[in-house]
Amino acid sequence: MVGTPVLFVAIPLLAAFLIPLLGMIWKELVRIVPGLVLMYLMVLSINLLNHVLVSGPIVEVIAGWAPPFGINLVFSAFSGFLVTLMIFLGLVVWLYSYRFKRNVGFEPAKKYFLLLMMLITGAVGIVLTGDIFNMFVFIEITGISGYGLTAFYTGRDSAEASFKYLMLGSIASTLLLLAIMILYSQLGTLNMAEIASKIHTVNPTYKVISLILFISALGIEAEIFPLNGWAPDAYAEAPGPVGAAFAGIVVKASVYAIIRYIFTIFDISGAYSFLIIIGMMTLIIAETAAIRQDKLKRMLAYSSIGQMGLVLVAFGFGTEEGVFAALFLMLNHAIIKSLLFLSGSYLVYNSKDKKIVEVNGMHKFLPITSFLFALGAFAIVGLPPFAGFWSKLSVLTAAADSHMLFVLALVLIVSVIELVYYLRVVNRIYFFKKGENVDPKKPTFNALLAMIVLGALILVIGFYPDVITGVIHKASADLMDKTKYINDVLSIKQ
């Protein structure tokens, strides 16, 4: 045993609280410690994932109370894959924002890294936990740190965005708690595995109501239309790396939660087609909204929402193929959209309004950043031979295999729209004349490194997707196997 899943929650949480104290010792520690923590977790998660892929999931029992009484953490192929992805993105975001703004002083940096660690704690916790109330707590942790990070810049309209996020977040937590209580009142347990094993005894009406409340609550975090009013504002006003973290970490965790409920806990088959419906709605509305944006990050935000809609659609096929496609898409989306957010925020670094027109002619001043943005844009619209193509292909294959031709056609039509707005921006970067009063800012070395890592990953996955598909196949098989999950958790006796 190389480590236990509980470290994923404990260490970053500890680090988060230690950051202010460490800052008193040496100010630079505030920036260094999160990185060290994340690096350690990265190594740990890769080791654990390797272990899990070979010898089955690790179920960690907290405080010695065996399931179903205590809280347990489950590090399976599925959750392990997501955790690894999140930690990796956390690492990239850390690397990027290590010296994001020189003028950001010690105090803001302290807050920033504290909140970032909290955010990662929460998101990782959501994925790992095997207890629905515990998940609620982690969602709230993620949420509160998310509100804080959104409101990070005092000069902008970030407080407004944050408030919207908070307001919807509060409603989400209310709905979530309500849903949890309905389930609890019916079954008297909060353990996911146990609920899953007993769910068939529940009165269908309660079951459905509870599921609807779960989906609505988690849908707010997962940016499902029409519950995603907060998302574009938050993405646009939060700092660039936070946008990347939202797209890559928070949303992934929320989608994980929805999927866990629908695939493992509940046994309602209608939920799959419901996923497709809301996924399609989200996809279409978000992409059509994105094409008319005049602010870069807002455009990326809508695009991100749309992509998550597509992920839900892929999950909604309910087949293992669909799950594979969705996970692959989540991976690619995490990498590519993060790259876009990271490079995009340098493209509009010094501009006040963050308008798309202000990226005109940036390639002369920021050649590598521009190139990486273009690479990301090409990849996200699914052009081969970049990473996005393979996931798009698997989504479409899954759709065709489930005989959802209408969905297939709609997804493709929307892809064309997506293409248009990304290409417009890339064209501006490369072929338009730079505006008079735009003052480009060279990216720092760390930021460049972070972006190049992501860009390289895009190319690697694009040219040789087999590096990652094996893991994803196992992860999707793991998710589909509901009984195994129940057995794995409930067989733990202490």
Place this chain on the structure above:
Amino acid sequence: METYSIIFAIFLGGAVLTYFAGKLNSILQDILFLGSVLVPTYLFFSGVSFGSAMPFSLEGISLLWGIDHYSWLFALIVLGLGSLAAVYAIGYMKGKERKGYFYFNFILSVMSMLGIVVSQDLISFFIFWEIMTWSSYLMVIYNGKDIQRVGIKYFVFSAIGAYAMLMGIVIVHSITHTFFIEDMIQAYGHMSLQLQIWIPILFLIAFAVKAAMMPLHVWAPGAYSNAPMAYTSLFSGALSKMGVYGMVLILVTLVSRLPQGIWFREVLAWLGGITAAVGTLWAIKQDDAKKLLAYSSVAQLGYIITGVAIGTELGMLAGLFLAVMHALFKGTLFMAVGAIEKQTGTTNFTEITGLIRKMPWTFLASLMSIIALAGIPPLGGFVGKWMLYESLITSDHYLLVILIFFASTAGFLYCYKFLFGFFLGQEEKEWEHVKEAPATMVVPMILMSVFMFVLGTFPGIILKPINNGLMDLGFVDSYKHLWETSVIFNNWGDHVILQPILYSIIAIFLFFLILVVWKGYKGTRYVTTKDISTSGEVPKEDENLTFSVGFTQPFLRAVAPVMRRQIDKYYTEFAKGLEGLFEFMRRIYTGNAQTYALYVVVFVVIVLLFKDVLF
């Protein structure tokens, strides 16, 4: 086996190396560029044998590369034109900016086109198709001119096509569970009728876009004229042929097995004919050589589509022969325009005149290609046109043949306009300094002209590989029956014997040429184009005698009612309407937190109300 890997590795590596070599040394970059196009070309033609295939797998998908005679034909077009255009590009790109960018995309385009023809499975086909699309897109926006309109239009149309194809691919996969083209063909017979109809349509949309068929052609004029000319010769000459390649494949292997397939063929053939006619009319209207040639490309592809859509052996031969010829003459013409653009800085007929004495080799190449384009004997274009007409007539397409003939006759107008506009007419002082283009640019053009000339009399040289390719697709051998080395037949046994015709033409021409200049040429003196009689008056030196504005006005007046309607406008209106709708839709996000909260509540309530329906 390994040859494929080496070829594609050289292409890819060469593209990247060439890009970065520009930072070191310009000449090194040129050499690397040539190397990374010519070396794979050599390897392909020397090292790749028919029937050998390279299977491998990616992301759990089995892929297969290999060639048959049919794809070899298109590889010949791609690599042959690609190599010549690469040589040309060295001269063309001299002293231009973004050289690395150009070379990079050029190599990738050639690679992707070769990839398309060697792909024996749908996924690598699609991958290369998309690489081809975006590399050509990057070329279209190379000049940075009008990119948000022209470039995006090109990409959107390509994407619509590509995604239609992708939809077809995944539907096929959902039935066969493999991506091999062979398996698709096998399984096609067992599909439901609905699928049998839809799958070819989906594929044909993709190919029709690339082949610039009406009504999906609107991207073509802008894209062809915006790309740098060294690339457009490849773009129009080879890249658009990929559409033809796929179209033939689909028509022969799938549609022909469907009883209703005849309707596909008829519709396609008519669309091809309309494309040819409309493309020609618009080409006549253009005052810019690039635009003229772009529309002309559209029109020429219309002929090709008609030919292959007819689907008889003669029609196939005609279509594919025209495809080869089109690669030659349109490649040359775009190169000539590129040469003129490089030497004068403009491509507008209303600005340039009288270059014949300054750029004689370019003129010669243009003349040859124009003769070939117009389909006049004794050059190669005639053979293709002849076979096309004969195939149309013998397969009962009477009205279509009239339409094609109209297009082809009207084509003379722009042919003449091209030659007159650039090379003939008054020799203005403004262009006195113009010199012939450098040798790297002239030699490829002349070489291609020679090919055109040879093919005009000995079409068998290229009809043989075409015939081999068609036999691979399941047609019977048509040697001695529809063609010989220098004889072409139609299905009724009528024929044209090309050799005596060529010799007669040369003999008559030389006889009368000598008659005219006998004892005269030395005695006559050359006079400038100012020294002419206009109704008996001798014009003054400063009098403007250049005639180039409103050149084809009389004809355009006659066809004005047809030209009033432009498909492009409808597309633009549609796009505007859509954007308006999107603008309206995004107002859902009102910016008010309470509204968003209300959405949540309403969502929950609605879902709860309809829970029995939904779950």
Place this chain on the structure above:
Amino acid sequence: MEEVLYNILGAVVTFIVAFVVGMTYGGLTRKITARVQNRKGPPFYQNFIDAFKLASKKTAIHHGVMHLMGPAFLMVTSVMTLLIVPVLAGNNWFPNLNFHGDLIFLLYIMTFGPLGMALGAGQTGNPNSAIGVTRGLSQMVGFEIPWVMSLVALMIQYHTTSITGLMEVQAQSGTWLMLSSPFAFIAAVMAMFGMFRYSPFDIVGAPTELASGPVSENGGKFLFVMMSAGSVFTFAKLTLYVDLFMGGASNLVVLLIKTFLLYMIPVLYGVTSPRYRTEQAVRWFWGWPTFFGFLAIIQAVILK
């Protein structure tokens, strides 16, 4: 080898016949036109006099290579057309090249010369030449449509695309195609108006007011070659019509009678008509002649 020599000899003879006949017809046209217009007119051999005068002149200036080549290009078309068209039916005297090409080839070789000529005219730099050329080309698009329609009608009805094939059809059935395919004949004759460029379709050359068209910058030998090319071409076209629609001719006299009668149609129509502008001319050809072309095709489809 001997055969080739005989062929060449035959071709030369054909050419001379065509030249003489064409020139004579040209002279007669001038005479007839004058008569209709109540003038005396030149003698019918006036064209020969003109030709020899022009041929004997020495060329002093030229405008470049294309200019020199222009007349030769034009001649290629005329002679090639003449060689492809069977002059006398069932006669071994003038087989020429007519077993080496068919109607579609003919249609295309007929455009070779005018385009080459146009290039020569273009190089002179005379704007009137180019104006004439574009008018000519536009008009060509006009009349080619009914002309091709009538040819296509014949081809599909009798399943052959060669001229000799069509002549055989007439020989076997004993009826001329102008009687069995009247619509095709009407369309073809109406197209012929444009082909000969007599009034009302003479805006191409605009002969009466200013010299435009290809000839405007040519004199001496150049003009001689062009003139003779025109005459030969006239004869070749008329022979083609006779072959296609009037059963051909077994000897020269019959051929002369038939061609002359046919020739009078455009000439007489011309002298009584005012001139059309180019677009009017084009539209005229796309009106009734095309309608008859359609009828011809419908008839052919029904009867085939």
Place this chain on the structure above:
Amino acid sequence: MDSSLFQLLNYGVYGTAILVMLIGLYGALVKKSLLKVVIGLSVMESGLNLLIVALGYLKGGTAPIFSEGFLNGSNKIMVDPVPQALVLTAIVIGFGVTAVALSLVIRLYRHHGTLNIDEIRNLKW
């Protein structure tokens, strides 16, 4: 206590809790002042907490601790302890959220000079 009366009381508590939630929701959705919105959200949470505690109540149950009353009681029923634990957590979280919300309200007021939610709409579409 009579069983039906208990049932009635139980429903009454549920009803009240839900009513409180709805009142909170109303406040959050309709009131224009940011402060009132925040209060509405808090009220909604309180209602929910009330509901959860009520759900865990059993007739005649004692506090879920090994107290004297439990040990000496006749029926040895205690109310479900889990909801109470959950509510405690939820209250803490709600407190945190409210604190963040109020601090945001302060920043919004400084930035916009108003608390009217309709006027704070710089980010839209």
